[in-house]
Each structure stands twice: as C-alpha cells, then as structure tokens.
Amino acid sequence: MATDRTTAEVMGKALVTGGSAGIGRALVRALADRGGHVLAVGRDRDRLEAVAAEHPGRVTVLAADLGDPAAVDALVAAVTRDHPDLTLLVNNAAIQVPMRLMHADPADLRTEIAINLAAPVALAAGLLPVLARNPGAAVVNVTSALAVAPKAAAPVYGATKAALRNFSRALRYQCEDEASGIAVLDVVMTLVDTAMAAGRGGRAKISPDKAAAAVMTAIDRRRPESWVGPTWVIRLLDRLWPALAYRLLR
Numbered sequence: 001m002a003t004d005r006t007t008a009e010v011m012g013k014a015l016v017t018g019g020s021a022g023i024g025r026a027l028v029r030a031l032a033d034r035g036g037h038v039l040a041v042g043r044d045r046d047r048l049e050a051v052a053a054e055h056p057g058r059v060t061v062l063a064a065d066l067g068d069p070a071a072v073d074a075l076v077a078a079v080t081r082d083h084p085d086l087t088l089l090v091n092n093a094a095i096q097v098p099m100r101l102m103h104a105d106p107a108d109l110r111t112e113i114a115i116n117l118a119a120p121v122a123l124a125a126g127l128l129p130v131l132a133r134n135p136g137a138a139v140v141n142v143t144s145a146l147a148v149a150p151k152a153a154a155p156v157y158g159a160t161k162a163a164l165r166n167f168s169r170a171l172r173y174q175c176e177d178e179a180s181g182i183a184v185l186d187v188v189m190t191l192v193d194t195a196m197a198a199g200r201g202g203r204a205k206i207s208p209d210k211a212a213a214a215v216m217t218a219i220d221r222r223r224p225e226s227w228v229g230p231t232w233v234i235r236l237l238d239r240l241w242p243a244l245a246y247r248l249l250r
Contacts, residue, residue, distance in 0.1 A: 099153070169186070172184035183222050187218050192208055
C-alpha cells in the first residue's frame with residue numbers, strides 16, 4: 001500500500017516549527033503518536049517542554065526565535081550536526097499582525113517577514129543537504145488562502161504567504177531536478193481556531209487537530225498542493241471570478 005509505505009518513511013524524524021501551540025502542537029502530537037521522533041521548535045521553552053512531557057522519548061525541544069536570522073542559522077547548524085536522520089521539515093510557524101500601513105511600526109513589518117517567509121526559506125535551503133540523504137524526505141510549507149486573495153487588515157501576512165507559495169513551487173522544481181527523493185508540499189490552510197484567529201471567523205474555524213490531520217493527509221499522499229476546508233472555494237473563484245475572491249476576503 002503506497003500510502004502506508006510513504007507514512008512509514010516520513011515517520012522517522014520531523015522538525016515542526018511553531019510546535020508549542022495551535023497547529024504546530026497538534027502536529028507534534030500526531031507525528032509522535034504515529035511513531036515518529038519530533039524536533040519541536042518554538043520560542044517558549046517551557047511550553048515546548050510541556051508538549052514533550054506528553055510523549056516521553058519522542059519529542060526533542062529546540063528553543064529558537066525564528067524572527068532572529070542568527071537563531072535560524074544556529075538551528076540549521078544544530079540540526080545538521082545532531083540530527084542527520086531528519087526526514088521531514090514542516091514550516092508551520094507564522095504570525096499575523098493586523099496593521100494599517102500608514103501607521104505601521106517598521107519593526108512589526110520586519111518581524112512578520114522574518115518569521116513567515118525568511119525563516120521557512122532559510123530552513124528549507126539549509127536543511128536540504130540533510131533531507132537529500134534520507135529516503136522519503138519532505139518539506140511541508142503551511143500557507144494560506146490569503147496568499148491567493150489578500151485581506152486588507154493583514155497586508156504583510158498575505159504577502160509572505162503568497163511568496164512562500166511561490167517559493168514552494170520553485171523549490172519543488174529544483175528538487176525534481178536535483179533531489180528527486182524530496183517531496184515539496186504546499187498546504188493551503190483555512191482559518192483555524194488558534195490565538196492568531198481569536199475574535200474572528202466564528203464557526204467557520206476548524207480545530208488545530210483537524211488542521212494537523214489535513215497536513216498529515218498531505219504528507220501521506222504526497223500532494224504537491226492541498227487546499228484545506230473551504231479554501232478550495234477561493235481557489236475556484238480565483239480562476240473563474242477573481243474579483244469576487246478579492247471582495248470576499250477584503
């Protein structure tokens with residue numbers, strides 16, 4: 001069974017960013033429950049340790065601030081040195097800063113770009129040599145429907161997710177040519193009931209566990225693109241009636 005074989009391959013060792021809360025925490029649990037060893041990355045060591053305590057021996061805590069380029073470089077170096085058996089990278093961590101650009105704090109802009117785009121790009125590029133040595137390897141980038149049609153209140157978030165989708169496609173092209181054993185997967189996420197989405201979305205939000213299950217399905221099936229929940233509607237509208245897609249998400 002192809003799906004079972006693929007699942008077994010990627011259950012070796014996985015790195016999940018944003019692993020202390022929300023989708024990331026649910027992913028750490030899902031991967032550990034299915035026999036994998038997970039490198040859980042986040043800024044808050046105490047929260048990461050709490051996640052690790054739920055899965056003794058299956059979760060390694062790697063505290064790092066993905067908004068700091070030096071910390072990202074140090075993370076790549078540590079994983080390359082200490083975890084040469086890494087088979088899965090999940091770039092999940094992201095922040096969304098509501099802002100009006102006329103009054104925006106430049107520090108907020110830079111931090112959002114660093115965490116949402118610069119860190120995933122640096123992690124993917126830096127860890128490619130490690131992944132290329134291990135069968136069944138994959139890079140998973142969690143993006144958003146706001147990459148297709150932006151929301152006025154989150155201009156930088158939408159821009160970073162659009163850029164990450166473009167990067168994912170280009171990375172996939174390069175892996176097809178130079179490292180065919182690495183799958184590059186783009187999971188277009190819907191609104192999830194996390195701290196980022198607090199106070200909006202109502203019943204339209206899905207749970208972190210359902211979001212994590214969708215990511216796991218994408219990994220199992222090696223789907224280059226997966227559209228979670230109602231994001232397929234935005235995808236369809238973008239093809240047939242883009243002005244309506246823009247209006248809905250504006």
